[in-house]
Amino acid sequence: MTASASVLVVGGGVVGRACARAAAQAGHHVTIVAAPPGATPGASGLPAALLNPYRGRRGAAHPADLYGLERTWAWANELAGEGFTPGVERTGVWRVPDREAQANAWRAQAETDPGLSFIDPEDVDARLHAPFGVMVVRQGGWLRPDVHLAALRASFEASGGHWLEGLVQRVSPDGTRWRVQGDGIDATADVVLLATGAASPPGLPPAVQAVWPDLVRHEGDVRTVQATDLVGLAPVAGGSYAAFADGTAFVGGGHREPGTAADHEKAVRDLHVAWAVPALRDAAVVSVWTGVRAKTTAGRPVVQPLAPGLTAAVGFAGRGFLVAAAAAEAWAAQLSAGRLDRLEL
Numbered sequence: 001m002t003a004s005a006s007v008l009v010v011g012g013g014v015v016g017r018a019c020a021r022a023a024a025q026a027g028h029h030v031t032i033v034a035a036p037p038g039a040t041p042g043a044s045g046l047p048a049a050l051l052n053p054y055r056g057r058r059g060a061a062h063p064a065d066l067y068g069l070e071r072t073w074a075w076a077n078e079l080a081g082e083g084f085t086p087g088v089e090r091t092g093v094w095r096v097p098d099r100e101a102q103a104n105a106w107r108a109q110a111e112t113d114p115g116l117s118f119i120d121p122e123d124v125d126a127r128l129h130a131p132f133g134v135m136v137v138r139q140g141g142w143l144r145p146d147v148h149l150a151a152l153r154a155s156f157e158a159s160g161g162h163w164l165e166g167l168v169q170r171v172s173p174d175g176t177r178w179r180v181q182g183d184g185i186d187a188t189a190d191v192v193l194l195a196t197g198a199a200s201p202p203g204l205p206p207a208v209q210a211v212w213p214d215l216v217r218h219e220g221d222v223r224t225v226q227a228t229d230l231v232g233l234a235p236v237a238g239g240s241y242a243a244f245a246d247g248t249a250f251v252g253g254g255h256r257e258p259g260t261a262a263d264h265e266k267a268v269r270d271l272h273v274a275w276a277v278p279a280l281r282d283a284a285v286v287s288v289w290t291g292v293r294a295k296t297t298a299g300r301p302v303v304q305p306l307a308p309g310l311t312a313a314v315g316f317a318g319r320g321f322l323v324a325a326a327a328a329e330a331w332a333a334q335l336s337a338g339r340l341d342r343l344e345l
């Protein structure tokens, strides 16, 4: 198949779809080239993703993550307005301190930050073990990636975008344009965005390969566990996290070398979140999703020009769903201005 487009986005994860949607809505002629289902599953296939900018032991929020969250909610409203189900749950997010000093610091933070509040230990839901209280991220929440990704694709296509399926094997210059070739794909475009997550696209020219951003990869899991008695709890975030749905919980965690095996029942018991939500310790693991997230050496996602007209959007690590919409808007604005510069998010 031969197709011609002014913009070609390689990769149909949340970042590729968000960038493609923003560019299509800005009036560009956009095609996504997505790997066929099962070919190279990306990190966006996880069963539940938290939307929480207040991260790490300090529970501090990076301004770009706060802005990312704001744009994610704005997009959820837009998708709903267009008639698509965004798959988001605006529940707030709970952070459970495990030491008094941490609780005191978080309580003080909640007193000055209107995005936060603090629940004293005696007022916390009895299903939580929170001897030092709970910090509430009021604007946080979680989403169901399969539903959200379907909404992004539907909105992209409704904005005139095209969807091609195929594994890209070669990206090469074609005069002032770029040519993308692979299984069933042979397309050229003025601008190509590579949004291939933790995978480096094969077949890049050596000069482009030489400037591909350095990425550090970690493998982790999201386990679906039985949790009938945890319905209605807000998600709990930390080094590991849990989000609660009808009769099940999605328990995420893990930070290991890709390819290393894990004992899943034991892993759930060992997670910090099982300390905070004791019912999870005995919950049966129903299924396990394993994926690889990639971060840049500086830790922040980048949208980085590799050559005139060729850009990589990578390093979204554990915050792809949090910042994809903001990244996409910034990239599409540059596209419309005809100037693609490096964006650090």
Ligand SMILES: Cc1cc2nc3c(=O)[nH]c(=O)nc-3n(C[C@H](O)[C@H](O)[C@H](O)COP(=O)(O)OP(=O)(O)OC[C@H]3O[C@@H](n4cnc5c(N)ncnc54)[C@H](O)[C@@H]3O)c2cc1C
Pocket (backbone or CB within 6 Å): 010, 011, 012, 013, 014, 015, 016, 033, 034, 035, 039, 040, 041, 042, 043, 044, 045, 046, 048, 049, 050, 051, 166, 167, 168, 169, 195, 196, 197, 198, 199, 200, 201, 202, 219, 220, 221, 222, 252, 253, 254, 290, 291, 292, 293, 313, 314, 315, 316, 317, 318, 319, 320, 321, 322, 323
């Ligand atoms: C265990 C775990 C828990 C996480 N929890 C959260 C969370 O709670 N909240 C949050 O915001 N984020 C979370 N993340 C991170 C989030 O999943 C990622 O940041 C996000 O999915 C990255 O999206 P992406 O589009 O960059 O990459 P991907 O989703 O990996 O998409 C890249 C796409 O490119 C395609 N591709 C690759 N090579 C080719 C090729 N040659 N040709 C065609 N297509 C190709 C792949 O098939 C894939 O679909 C978590 C990640 C993991 C692993």
